[in-house]
Amino acid sequence: MIVAIDGPSGTGKSSTSKAVAAKLGLSYLDTGAQYRAITWWMISNGIDTDDADAIAAASGKPLLISGTDPSDPTITVDGADASGPIRTQEVTSKVSAVSAVPEVRSRITELQRTIAADAPGGIVVEGRDIGTTVLPDADLKVFLTASPEARAARRSGELKGADVKATQEALVKRDAADSSRKTSPLAKADDAVEVDTTELTLQQVIECVVTLVEEKRAAK
Numbered sequence: 001m002i003v004a005i006d007g008p009s010g011t012g013k014s015s016t017s018k019a020v021a022a023k024l025g026l027s028y029l030d031t032g033a034q035y036r037a038i039t040w041w042m043i044s045n046g047i048d049t050d051d052a053d054a055i056a057a058a059s060g061k062p063l064l065i066s067g068t069d070p071s072d073p074t075i076t077v078d079g080a081d082a083s084g085p086i087r088t089q090e091v092t093s094k095v096s097a098v099s100a101v102p103e104v105r106s107r108i109t110e111l112q113r114t115i116a117a118d119a120p121g122g123i124v125v126e127g128r129d130i131g132t133t134v135l136p137d138a139d140l141k142v143f144l145t146a147s148p149e150a151r152a153a154r155r156s157g158e159l160k161g162a163d164v165k166a167t168q169e170a171l172v173k174r175d176a177a178d179s180s181r182k183t184s185p186l187a188k189a190d191d192a193v194e195v196d197t198t199e200l201t202l203q204q205v206i207e208c209v210v211t212l213v214e215e216k217r218a219a220k
Contacts, residue, residue, distance in 0.1 A: 001122035004130035007144035010151025021070035028070035031127035036086035056103035096177040131189035141192035
């Protein structure tokens, strides 16, 4: 069972995906962490993140390893734990530019497909282009949405009191960048189930997705 959960930041993708995977005994993959990890590596190694050619030339150098335990997902870069460093504002501000480079997306997409294919029993994969590009044959595709205001409030809470207005502006800017990139833009797959999380609690979203997975399992 392969479950693809897509959507923009602040819709509850990570929390929902981890909880669904844990509840159903599936592996879990945060694809966004992989793009953040390669962005962090570029920054740490002095690669100009505004230079697409330089990014492309270096894209195959870092060794990325993702742990797929939903209760303890990990990401290492060249053997170093990158879980904390990839969540900095500097990485957040530059990840869209790095992830838009075709060579980066090609490399990460191949890595994601390998992880999904090797997952025993199945996997929940969350990101922005899983149902459309990475795993178009996923058994279930879910696209989470929420109002910009709700997303900003959630993300500000995660960032421990960050300014909600500034956070909303950053999210809208990120949406525009992700949706307009030429390679694998953020988009809802035609056969994805859309779930608007604006007025739902996290637990309600989790229950909704678990039900969708169980219905799909029963129909197989």
